[in-house]
Amino acid sequence: MSNINNANTARISLSSINRVLASVGIDPFPGPDFDALPDVTAPTEDEISTALAGIKGDPGKSSAVQALATRAWLAGTSTAQALEHGAWVTAWDTARAAVPPLLEDIRDRYAEHAEKLSHAAQGDFKGTRDLDTLDLSTLDTRRAMKAGEVIQDYRAAKALHAAWRTIWATLQGGSATHWSEMARPTSDQYRTARDATPQTFPTPDPWSVARLGWTGVLPESLKAARQIRAEYQADANEADEHAARTARRSSLRGGGIIL
Template sequence: MNDLNTAHRARITLAAINRALTPIGYDAFPGPDLDALPDVSAPTDQEIHDAITKVKGDVGKSAEIQALAARAWLASTGTAKGLEHGAWVTAWETCRAALPAISDEIRGKYAGVADRLREAATGAFRGTADLKTLDLHSLPTPLAKQAGAVVEDYRVAVALHGAWRAIWAALHEGAPSHWAEVARPTQAQYTHARDSKPQQWPSADPWSVASKDWEGDLPESLKAARERRAAYMHTAKDAEDQRRAEGARRGMVGGFGVSLL
């Protein structure tokens, strides 16, 4: 059962990776060549009948009958399924070994697209909350062409992010979607978003990030995204603690009537 479950997970995960990578121009990882596996299927009734009718004398001495018996025994052991399961696991492991390098390639491509989206979101298309609201037919031709390029960049960015996320989910790093996996704001930008009333976080969407003038950036992994978020939180907390300590120090000095000038 464990072999069956492992093979099932391998087949499902490989298919998920291919669905994510194909839209961004990567060739699909192949499944196993099951036709290359040894044939250990059980003989059919017709094969057995034909072999027996050809035997002259003791059927136990017939090489053909012995071969059929061997096939029947092998089939009864589940060997064929075991070989198939192993082939699927091997195909997934081959894919798995290549994924970190592909993730790095995706991150590089995403950075370029995210820069163009940020330029558009803070320039000609400032204030456009949702690109779906753009009516290219009603825009002047030069702006319509620019809008079309922005929409295409957005589509590519979404696909790249989806592929990156699929890779790390497949590598057992699943996590709820969060802005930290697509953005690298400055510490000041993070603190401003946190301290706003209400808080002004972008969603884990390339255009949402670009519209806040945050740098679009995919971290090394989903784990790195969680660490990125934690680093912003800790830095902001350390700054607050430092301000409070400084305020307390000044208060103590003032209480003793000592001038700070």
């Protein structure tokens, strides 16, 4: 049963990753090489009839019949399925080994598009909350061309993030999408967003990140994204505690208490 489970996991994982690779223009990983496996399919009735029609005497002495009998015996065992299961696992293992450089390429490409989005969000399209509201037919030629480029960058960034997330969710398990998967604010930017009322953290969307002026970047993994969130919160808490200690000292000094 474990071979079947491993093969199913391998098939599902490989299919999931190949779908998102295609969406960002990366060639999919090859599937299992079944051509390299021996043919252990059971003989058909036509094959058996043909073999029997071509012999005289004892069928057991016919090499053709013996070959068919061997195929029937092999097909009746679990060996054939085990070989197919193993081929799926091998294909998945090969794909996993080739994933790291693809992820780096995806991260690099995302950073390029995120930087362009940031320039647009802080420049010509500052104040545009939703790129879907841009109607290119109503814009002058220059602005329409720039809007088209921004929309292309946005779509590319979304597709790259989706590919990155799907790959890591396949490798590490998924979790709710969070802005830390696509942004790296400064500590001050994080605290400003946290302390605002209401809080001004971006939605997990490349344009939302760009509108806040945060640096758009994909972390090394989903696990790294969770660690980044914890580090931001720890740094913010430490800054709060430092500010509180400083305020207490100032208050004590103002009251004439010598520290």
